[in-house]
Amino acid sequence: MSPNPYLLAADNPQALLELLRENPSIAVSQDEHGYSLVHAAASYNHFDLLRSLINEFKVPVDIKDEDGETALFVVETLEAARILVEELKLDTKITNDEGQTAREKIEAEEEFPEVAEYLAGLEGANGVANGTELPPAPQGLRVTVGTMDEAEAGEQQPDPEFRRRIEELAARDDIHTPEGQAALRQLVEEAIGGEGLAEERSVRPRQD
Incomplete structure (x- = not known):
């Protein structure tokens, strides 16, 4: 058998x-x-x-x-x-x-x-x-998607550290949880408003 x-x-x-x-x-x-x-x-x-x-x-x-x-x-x-x-x-x-x-x-x-x-x-x-x-965009954020030719882009290259953080965030299993959304919001805010806003504040005329 x-x-x-x-x-x-x-x-x-x-x-x-x-x-x-x-x-x-x-x-x-x-x-x-x-x-x-x-x-x-x-x-x-x-x-x-x-x-x-x-x-x-x-x-x-x-x-x-x-x-x-x-x-x-x-x-x-x-x-x-x-x-x-x-x-x-x-x-x-x-x-x-x-x-x-x-x-x-x-x-x-x-x-x-x-x-x-x-x-x-x-x-x-x-x-x-x-x-x-x-995932939904952070509250109050408007995102416009477009293209940029090489002349407009100039010699700018993505920051390697920032690119690494984006890849890590994309690989997270909790991207749709409140914690994941908070991390996404922080990354987006840094991308669009970090150093640029700091520079803008530093050169704004003083109002007496």
Whole structure:
């Protein structure tokens, strides 16, 4: 009698890898509920097995169970989520049959807040990157976007330190929180009103 691959996925991933190399067709198998070996490997944090299923045995990383859920819906650790999303390129926007993303389901179940927070941070970062969910401008600030040719720009170059601070802020997971917005507001105010306003004040005629 051949061993149960799902039990091996939970308890003995190395033995499962040996079985898969003898019979690669097992790699894409799913049980009666659509639960796959990819789901099992991600859920049990067997990352070498997970990588092998996707990279060596070519199992689709977005394989779904009977509820339309990928392995991202069953992860219990931040590392598992990171490997699926960042390394194996699983789309976080995939929804299950109830219309929930993995982040929405995990948040609703209130079991793995660290994973939910990570996925929420990715959604915010992607929104900024794609121009679909820019953070609001600080109150009272008007921003005009335009272009400048080389003659107008002259030899001015962005300050390296300021550029570094912008990149750090853009990478923050809490950009949409009050703390993140406060940091954004401070950076914008420094950019448009820091040294320039100080110089203006220093040369303004004295009013007696």
